[in-house]
Amino acid sequence: MANRFSDLLQQTSKLRGPLPSAAIDRLQDFTNFGANPGALAARTYLPANLPPSAPLVVVLHGCTQTAIDYDHGSGWSRVADLGGFALLFPEQRRKNNPNLCFNWFVPGDIRRDAGEAASIRQMIAAMIERHLIDRERIFVTGLSAGGAMAAAMLATYPEVFAGGSIIAGLPYACAANVPQALKRMRGQGVPDAKQLADQLRQASGHQGRWPRVTVWHGMTDATVDPSNAEATLAQWRSVHGLGERPDRIETNAGISRWAWQAADGRDVLVSYTVAGMGHGTPLKISGVDSCGVAGPFMLDVGISSTCQDARSWELLDPAIAVDTGSLRENAGWSLAEGAGKPTPWRIDHLPPPRPANAAGSQIGGVIENALRKAGLMR
Template sequence: MRSISDTIARLKKPLPPMVRAGDSGRELAPGESSGSNPGALRALLHVPLGLPAGSPLVVVLHGCTQTAASYDHGSGWSELADRFGFAVLFPEQRRANNPNLCFNWFSPEDTRRGSGEVESIREMVVAAVERHRLDPKQVFVTGLSAGGAMTSAMLACHPELFAGGAIIAGLPFGIACGVPEALERMRGRGHDRPNLASRVREASSHRGPWPTVSVWHGSSDATVDVVNAAMIVEQWRGLHRVGEPDTAKRVAGYVHRGWHDAAGRMVVEEYVIAGMGHGTPLATRGDEACGTPGPHMLDAGISSTYRIAAGWGIVPAVAPPRPMETPVTAPALPTRFDPAATINDALRAAGLIRR
């Protein structure tokens, strides 16, 4: 079992510099808030050119030490948005709130309905939907690590706002109050199993329908223990009132389990990526490929970004062939430059010498 000091060291370890927003060819524009922004977060937004009214919105929450732009570059969300037509909202943490740029998922003030960071993100969603005339019934949220834990908080505090959520290397809602408890839960210790679903019910007056939930976690995650994935599944399985998984198969070589409701809709799913550490699983080849490997952005041969979006129904279930770029052909150049021949050719063209 890892020590708390080891977990703290992992969180504080600086990452190699990531790219600027423009390095991916897609700029993130400053977004707006519809209220007072009590969590003092920054809003960034990507809306594809010509996006029609009634399009979906995906809210993406970065992990510790990351920025909105670096996580977008790594995960490929705005790349996918341009390809299939939806908007992406990127709430971004500030160092004044957390020196490691983690969302404060363990702070009661920031994870209570109407308060702190949860309220700031809700205000950003409302503003984006209203300004860009997006579909309020197709709003989704996803995040990595601390962003995954904050995704749990958003789904719990505002279940009426989201049709679905995807939690990557994250933690369940309501399991920590303060940093010491957060570090223990990240290590997989001290979970109170019987009360997981009730903590979501107590977060709001909402009584259903509940958002669908997709859970992704690496089996070798040394920062957030994989037991947390099982806890998230248990939390939402209880809310949806589903029992044992009714589907279990291998997808791209990894175990995928699913839980369907009485209407046949998959309401909870889980991907455990064997051998993967702490990060977002990516595919760098094939029609589903999007994003760029880097720190905590891991080439696992499966695209969590694409498959999450497909589960929400905002991209095709089977990825169409990627559009081909028209090659630019450069003019042919002589293999050898002959000054005398070039001069003679010019004189002949001017009629000054005979051929």
């Protein structure tokens, strides 16, 4: 069934519009990083001002995307120029997945020291050795299938990462094959919080401090149901020993930020939900703390996950405001110091519970449903 599903996606990929063709390749090939059991490719970005013991951010693209596409849309290499940190872009190959999805639903690819997860770990180890990366400041982020793989990396190698960001993704080990993956994406059959927490703990046998995690999701995401964000938060609340209610709730122009804090006051689990946002990476493409280029699955919704994550991981000087101005495909970027401040968040009450998803049963046709959930039809 998995092969027939992949063949179908490959044959019908023309239904989806192409990604921007003007994306500039700012990345370099990265090879000879290990045995590479997952047979992945890799790209890197090293700013000219990279200092000794620099941080590293691992960036995982979504389905149908390449590392170039995702860097161009998200703006990570531009922010790395400002912050002076290194980037690693693991990249899927079509021979592994015709739709260029990381195989987050294949047990052998999300297990410690096996498959794609092991390949990414080997890339990180090679980056540390070749570029003297600070082992205490390694982070991972990803969109959709890349978000689910980011969750897998945080689960299988928690000792490696200081933090991570899961964008429109799914909980670790919530599916073990294609049919389960499609159901989970629709919000159906997701394991309960205890089962998810058990999967997370068993992934590595970790006994130390867990990485801090940020979860981003659009509330009108029709590809990966928002209930997956709720399940991901529950999975990580358990290992962090956190209660269901967040310690701080803030809202700003349809964006809600929930934060759970450790005993020392650090935010260890954060949720951003964006009203009216579909499936993709949230962008802000003009004004203060803006970066990226809007396109398929790169959505201008007034907040940049790239900028916000970089700030929460302390990769940017607080005095520096990223400001793209009127960025276009080949336009330059500008750096403004103290150029302005984001609209302040306000403390608000808990929003009403989100109604249970019933969309899955309303979509007719197995083929149409598979294509829609894979992002090939709208």
